[in-house]
Amino acid sequence: MVPTEDQMRKRETGSIATLCVACLVSLGGLLSFCGAAHGYTPEDPEIQALVDGGVQSLRTNARQKTFYALTTAFTGGFGEHALTGYAAMKVNHDPTDPVVQQGISSSRTLVSKLGAPDPGGHSSKTVYAVAAATLLLAEVDAEKYKSELKQIDRYFRNAQYRNGAYGYVGEKTGDVSQTQYAMLALWTLDRAGIQIDYKGVGRTVGWLLRVQDPGGGWPYQGIDPGGNNRVKQGGVTPSMAVAGGSALLIGTDILRMWGESLGGEASALVGLPKAVKEFKEGQSLKKVERPKMPKEPVVAAIQACEGYLGKNSADPGVKRSIWPYYQLYTLERYESFREMAFESEINPSPAWYNSGVEYLKEVRKGPSWPGGSYTTSSVSTAFSVLFLIRSTKRAIVKASSGTLGGGRSLPKDTTKIRREGSQIKGEPVGASVLDLLSALEDDGNEALEGKSLPEDMQLATDPKDLRAQLDRLERLVRGSQSYQARRVAARLLGKSDDMRVVPALIYALSDPDLSVRRYARDGLRFISRKFEGFEMPDKPTEVELRKAERAWMEWYLTVNPKHVFVAQ
Incomplete structure (x- = not known):
């Protein structure tokens, strides 16, 4: 059902949004891609070989020059490190991996500088970089990096536009691409036990509903009509459609529109050994008040989005894209959250995933994937790895049931x-x-x-x-x-x-x-x-x-x- 996209507008191009977006977007898509020859799952040996080769190339190129300079915290280079570190961490769960360590260091440096003046403009990729840092630090150890995660929460509170959107500093229109990354970061903070601005999330959901194009897609920059009557938007593309759709689904999941999926209530099972003393929990975010919003407009918006995507392929193998790896990851994210929200029947080998795998196999250069517009090969490879392992799917499953990704086989010894x-x-x-x-x-x-x-x-x-x-x-x-x-x-x-x-x-x-x-x-x-x-x-x-x-x-x-x- 979920096809590819037109090329992102040039302005979107220059954005690390493109970079990080693809990264954070990580998993899932919902559309029917043209038939792939094989049915793949992330557990297949062939896919694992692709993933392992990609991660090894990230290590080999760990000192590769970032596309965006590391001279300031806001240009995006630190976000690139965070993105590649996140991909390596999601695969091997090894915080001592040099790629992960580099990402942690850059993420902490970025967070430490968030109080400094952000120059703004298109040279500033702060939202994307901070979102990538959020994903990495929470994945490595949310408790250890709680101080940094709380600083990130304060950043997003201050960075939000009055209308509920996010974008470049100094602008107030609202950027769908950056807004989706802000929502992903806030979802990650919420699941890590950080009390975020839930009313602000409600404002973002309202903005996303207002700037959806009447045709079902989303634009890069949203024109806010200020009411419920949608207006024609410019720059609507499949990649922005899945970006807007995923941001909407993520935001409403933060508000628990789709039910309380967090596991971990106080166990009904009693009976620890006497030597084990009672250990009281911290503040329960379940008790925090979250804005109540009607579900019907959100369901209608996603249905309209699917209608748009059914006519506009998001498969980079069908319609060329300037940022194919970013695009695949955004799609994966959208599909994963849509599957969760609508309780769709689980398909371990969906057509959109199979088609994406075929594309990545075709364009791969050795063990990695080539750089392109505003991206290095490491960024492209991180996006590709996150897509192949279905990282968004893993994150949702981990948050909802506490089950780690991967199979259930356990070595005998x-x-x-x-x-x-x-x-x-x-x-x-x-x-x-x-x-x-x-x-x-x-x-x-x-x-x-x-x-x-x-x-x-x-x-x-x-x-x-x-x-x-x-x-x-x-x-x-x-x-x-x-x-x-x-x-x-x-x-x-x-x-x-x-x-x-x-x-x-x-x-x-x-x-x-x-x-x-x-x-x-x-x-x-x-x-x-x-x-x-x-x-x-x-x-x-x-x-x-x-x-x-x-x-x-x-x-x-x-x-x-x-x-x-x-x-x-």
């Missing part, structure tokens, strides 16, 4: 886990747990234990079925009288790769059975991607055990600050 590029290596365990649950729930069953799991066992893929399975397993690991059942439950919970089970696994760290403890520890290491854990040996002393419990609790609260650990 998690103490020997290793990473090769984007893949987790080790001996796989294996397929359906339904046949085991009844036996596991029989406390007298002595025939099962952790190491006897069948090969290729898989937890449910349907979210509802998976939730039910995990609930049953959590009850087992917390209350079964059978140590064999607790072993299997701890092992399967660790295999789930779902953040929601972390409290149950922390509980299991002090199980009387040493094997249960080890399965819980290794499961925590896998889910967190902290493969070295917190120095808990196979046979910990009481002091080592309590230290590990506390460390895991503190880590989980950085991911889910709303959780309350209840002492028994």
Whole structure:
């Protein structure tokens, strides 16, 4: 359904908006691209090879000259570093990666200078650069960089135009491209537990609704009619259509128009070991008042946008684009948020993704993608990597259910886990747990234990079925009288790769059975991607055990600050 776009206007060209937009846009699109020869998913070995090659090229070119100068904080060069660092972090989750470290350094430098005068004009790419910095810092460690994220919140409060839009300093019309990045940054801050200006988000949503073209698309610069009667807009393109549509969907998700998708309420499961004291949550953003807006105008706007996109291809392989990589990422973002908002049936290999993959395979130069108008090869490669891994989709899933992106396979011996590029290596365990649950729930069953799991066992893929399975397993690991059942439950919970089970696994760290403890520890290491854990040996002393419990609790609260650990 979602095709490509006309070329962005020249003014848009000179924007790092183009750069960062494509980057932050990261994932999803909603349209039917012309048929691709293959059906791809981000987990396919061929896609992982493309991604790993792209990330390696980012490392090789880490010192590549940025397109925008690094002489001031506002020209966009620091944003380029943040963008490439974000792409590397989303793939390998390694904050020590030199590309990630460079991005962190540039992001912090940028944030430290936000109080200085911004020269404005088209030479200033501040909104894009700050948005890229937001994504990176929150992805690496939202708790560690909370001070910087709060400064970013203050920046966006001051940068917003009175009509609700964002754009270049000194202008007041409103820039759809920059507004979408501001919304993505604010969504990221909100999900990181930072209380943002929710009334300001409501003003942005209102502006986006007012400047939509009667034909369903969005312009680069919006003409605000000031009321509900839309007027003809100039410079409407497919890329700006998906930019405007994604900004609208992101803003309304911040306002929880599509439901409360954040996981992590205080767990209904009680029963942590006595040694684990109650750990109170921080301020719950769920209690913060958010503007209430009718859903019907937003639904109508997205439907009109889809109508426009159905007539105007967003596939750079069909209609040439000056910024094809930026375009693909914007589309991915739009598709991912639209899928979430409208609860669309999940298609693991949508046509727009397949077509984008085919395009990227065709234009790739070695392991990377070439630079172009206002972009370096590193920026183009970062956009391409983010598209291939469906990074926006990952971010939404992580925010809504706490599940990390990627597959659910767990190497059999998690103490020997290793990473090769984007893949987790080790001996796989294996397929359906339904046949085991009844036996596991029989406390007298002595025939099962952790190491006897069948090969290729898989937890449910349907979210509802998976939730039910995990609930049953959590009850087992917390209350079964059978140590064999607790072993299997701890092992399967660790295999789930779902953040929601972390409290149950922390509980299991002090199980009387040493094997249960080890399965819980290794499961925590896998889910967190902290493969070295917190120095808990196979046979910990009481002091080592309590230290590990506390460390895991503190880590989980950085991911889910709303959780309350209840002492028994």
